[in-house]
Amino acid sequence: MTTAVLPRALSVPSWVRTARGALLKIATAAIVLVAAASITFFAQLLVPGDRATAILNQQTGRAQQYTTAELAPVNAQFGFDRPLISQYLDYVTGLFRGDLGTSYTQHRPVTEIIGDQIGPSLVLTAAALVTAWVLAVGITLLTVKRRRAVSALGSTWEALTASLPPYWIGVVLLVVFAVQLRIFPVIGETSARGTVLPVLTLAIPLAGFLGQVTRDEFEKVLDQPFITTARTRGMSDTAVRLRHALRHSVVPAITLSGWALGALLSGAVIAENVFGRPGIGQVLVTAVNTRDVPTVSGIVLVVAGVYVIANLVVDLAYTVVDPRLRAS
Amino acid sequence: MRIRHVVAAASGALLVASLAACGGGAAASGGGEKVQGGTIVYGHEQEPPCIFGGWVQQAYISRNILDSVVTMADDGSIKPWLATAWKISDDGLTYTFTLKPGVKFTDGTALDAQAVADNFAYWEKGGNSTAKVSIDPYFKAARAIDATHLEVTLNKPYLPLLQMISQAYFGIQSPTALKRSDQLNCEDPIGSGAFKVQEWKHGQEVVLTKNPDYTSWPATAKHEGPAIVDTVRWKFLNDAVSRYSSLATGETNVIYDVPTVNWKDAKTKYDVQQYITPGKPVSIYLNTVNGIFTDKSVRQAFAYGADRKAAVEAAFHGVIPYEGNPSVSQSTPGYNASVAGAYAFDQPKANELLDQAGWTTRDAAGYRTKDGKQLAVKFTYPAGSVFTTEGATVLQILQQQWKQVGFNVTLIPETQAETFAGKYSGPKAYDAQPWYWTSPSSAILWIVWRPDTKESPNGSNSAFYNNDQLSTVIQAGNSAATTEEANAKYAEAQQIIQDNAPAVGLYTQTTSIASARNLHDVWLEKSQGEPVFADAYFTK
Numbered sequence: 001m002t003t004a005v006l007p008r009a010l011s012v013p014s015w016v017r018t019a020r021g022a023l024l025k026i027a028t029a030a031i032v033l034v035a036a037a038s039i040t041f042f043a044q045l046l047v048p049g050d051r052a053t054a055i056l057n058q059q060t061g062r063a064q065q066y067t068t069a070e071l072a073p074v075n076a077q078f079g080f081d082r083p084l085i086s087q088y089l090d091y092v093t094g095l096f097r098g099d100l101g102t103s104y105t106q107h108r109p110v111t112e113i114i115g116d117q118i119g120p121s122l123v124l125t126a127a128a129l130v131t132a133w134v135l136a137v138g139i140t141l142l143t144v145k146r147r148r149a150v151s152a153l154g155s156t157w158e159a160l161t162a163s164l165p166p167y168w169i170g171v172v173l174l175v176v177f178a179v180q181l182r183i184f185p186v187i188g189e190t191s192a193r194g195t196v197l198p199v200l201t202l203a204i205p206l207a208g209f210l211g212q213v214t215r216d217e218f219e220k221v222l223d224q225p226f227i228t229t230a231r232t233r234g235m236s237d238t239a240v241r242l243r244h245a246l247r248h249s250v251v252p253a254i255t256l257s258g259w260a261l262g263a264l265l266s267g268a269v270i271a272e273n274v275f276g277r278p279g280i281g282q283v284l285v286t287a288v289n290t291r292d293v294p295t296v297s298g299i300v301l302v303v304a305g306v307y308v309i310a311n312l313v314v315d316l317a318y319t320v321v322d323p324r325l326r327a328s
Numbered sequence: 329m330r331i332r333h334v335v336a337a338a339s340g341a342l343l344v345a346s347l348a349a350c351g352g353g354a355a356a357s358g359g360g361e362k363v364q365g366g367t368i369v370y371g372h373e374q375e376p377p378c379i380f381g382g383w384v385q386q387a388y389i390s391r392n393i394l395d396s397v398v399t400m401a402d403d404g405s406i407k408p409w410l411a412t413a414w415k416i417s418d419d420g421l422t423y424t425f426t427l428k429p430g431v432k433f434t435d436g437t438a439l440d441a442q443a444v445a446d447n448f449a450y451w452e453k454g455g456n457s458t459a460k461v462s463i464d465p466y467f468k469a470a471r472a473i474d475a476t477h478l479e480v481t482l483n484k485p486y487l488p489l490l491q492m493i494s495q496a497y498f499g500i501q502s503p504t505a506l507k508r509s510d511q512l513n514c515e516d517p518i519g520s521g522a523f524k525v526q527e528w529k530h531g532q533e534v535v536l537t538k539n540p541d542y543t544s545w546p547a548t549a550k551h552e553g554p555a556i557v558d559t560v561r562w563k564f565l566n567d568a569v570s571r572y573s574s575l576a577t578g579e580t581n582v583i584y585d586v587p588t589v590n591w592k593d594a595k596t597k598y599d600v601q602q603y604i605t606p607g608k609p610v611s612i613y614l615n616t617v618n619g620i621f622t623d624k625s626v627r628q629a630f631a632y633g634a635d636r637k638a639a640v641e642a643a644f645h646g647v648i649p650y651e652g653n654p655s656v657s658q659s660t661p662g663y664n665a666s667v668a669g670a671y672a673f674d675q676p677k678a679n680e681l682l683d684q685a686g687w688t689t690r691d692a693a694g695y696r697t698k699d700g701k702q703l704a705v706k707f708t709y710p711a712g713s714v715f716t717t718e719g720a721t722v723l724q725i726l727q728q729q730w731k732q733v734g735f736n737v738t739l740i741p742e743t744q745a746e747t748f749a750g751k752y753s754g755p756k757a758y759d760a761q762p763w764y765w766t767s768p769s770s771a772i773l774w775i776v777w778r779p780d781t782k783e784s785p786n787g788s789n790s791a792f793y794n795n796d797q798l799s800t801v802i803q804a805g806n807s808a809a810t811t812e813e814a815n816a817k818y819a820e821a822q823q824i825i826q827d828n829a830p831a832v833g834l835y836t837q838t839t840s841i842a843s844a845r846n847l848h849d850v851w852l853e854k855s856q857g858e859p860v861f862a863d864a865y866f867t868k
Contacts, residue, residue: 047745047749048751049745049746049748049749049751050750051749053749053750053753054750057747057748057750058383058748059381059382060382060461061384063710063742063747063748063750063752063763064753064788065753065754065787067785067787103377105377105378106377107378107509107514108511108515117530120531174569174570175569175573178577179576179577182577185577186570186577186579187563187565187570187574189532272531273566273567273570274567274570275570276532276565276566276567278529278530278532279531282531282566283530286375286377289743289744289745290377290744290748291745291748291749
């Protein structure tokens, strides 16, 4: 008798299952982050060249080799003379205390360096992604499966913008809108007006890219029987596009957005440079150049974190777009 | 030593040119009424990791915060700064400096002889490695005789000592402040200068605010008293197109390094100043211990084989001068102009030398060979950091001409990370590699060409060229009793280097500034070309 009841008594309430699922997700995310930081840590130690040499050369603007005696004080100062494994363990245990180490070149805590720069980067990234979506969806809706010339115009625009180098776009925007028309500043920094051109610099090629995948999907969807059904019910073309076709065709673009968010964050350096904008893109490039291992690892960790969060958001977005996923 | 960092791609060049058609709104005409106060917005290029250090990118900004013991005037003579006078003993071994009394650092610490002595000790124990190599192994000790008298003693006479310590690497910091954390000394060095650091917005700008109690301006200053403007916003604008554009839109008042394509345009709209860096020019080190360049005639053939002068003029739009002297640049005291003309473009001569050296056969591709080995040159260059895209263009032009005489030159751009990490630094890493080294004295010869021995290694000798005669001559110059005698020895050393061709000249390291016409008296300091803002003022 009891045996028949037991499974029921032991069966887990649904909130526990949800919590367990959430915990599992958090644990997985933590593992992903630590793995990302660890791989970056070791990858940087594996590339040829020695950290102490890089620090000395960076201090003096030289590119030379040093003797063991010349390197010894630097090795001692930064603890490079300790076994690699203990350097690594120190680093990883630091991560769990929220300590990302201290920059070799700026002598500041990495958390402070990232904290200073992450705000403008996130604003730029998020705004670029939203703008890219608006441009991509707008152009797709207006031009897909229209008259031949209109469709061709839309797909040419997408192919063109997707392949333009962002640096070139940035400089063209700068010359036209900041220098000639004087609508926006050259040195944008973090002001709202100054953010417009950097956002467009990143959003235009991304919009082309997202537009291309959305258009392909859109064209396929518009040939589906359920679209024909909807049209025979007397639905207008605009309603068909907005209510039925769009929902299906944005799924690949949503998937790509998770990737795009991370790529925008770490690849923003071009827009940052052209418009004199602070951000972790610039810091990352400098840190890689100077072999500032803790700073590079810290930024990789943050970017990995953004990827993790972005993918969670993408998962959520699927359920919004596709009702079938909500049932399960 | 300085490195320029250029993220901008060459594709910007055409667009830069198009800027010439517009802009110029901020360039109000000068000659109006002088304004007290105001903010100078300065568009610099690269952001340094710290404000004080041994890299010229740090010297640029620290020059405006820290005062030095002496300074260099435009004619190359040494003038008083923190030291009002100095005496050199007859044996050249003891320098006694009399310091300006009553000078205080901005943290209130007294700037006395002991403070200066403490700074010498700080540089020597690694506080500034460029300062250290500039005075080693001559420097012995510095001690305070009393509050205003400092004695610096040397191991051997070193005539260029005063020139060397006029560089901003030798800026004097508060000894009290130096006891703070590395982070604070990195971000906010405390000096006695015309400005102090108010805030460093990393990735954007350093805000410098005027030191209202400034009393210790150099003899070369253009006015007496604290800075005229209240604030300097020292912005980091890596991209050349946007830096130059920011001057046109009035977002900056003065910028560093006008792109050479814009030079003509800038001259018509702004006040421009060009600075030809003294020291070692941009010249190509040839590896004298490994590979084809161990043979002197092959090195000389390499120098004759390509029209370096024409390539420099073409790539830099005629703005930056060619420098045929590989060891000392034309703006350096003690420059030997006569050696600069050697190895003028002469391909028949190059062919003759290569034939004599036994490189007589050619392979299918037209490259010379000897005993089955090709006349191949692994040519690495620090792309982006030392070599701008224009510099790389020079190399590409030369590569084609070297091919004509039978050299197979492979150009390998180094990333900045590889450069700093020393990937291309050893005697096995390259056959040829261009570099420069800024220095206000021909004593740069000693830093670069001092023999690299087991007992006394010299990593700066990038041609790995040990020549005892050369070493003796340079040391005789360094320890000479008079400038004339020193210059004669330095000239001889430059001749020895040119004759043996361990390096081949290219061009002078050249920087510039352009300022709006309502901004006056921004000047470039002589020893390294840092912009000085202490005397600058606006007119209405």
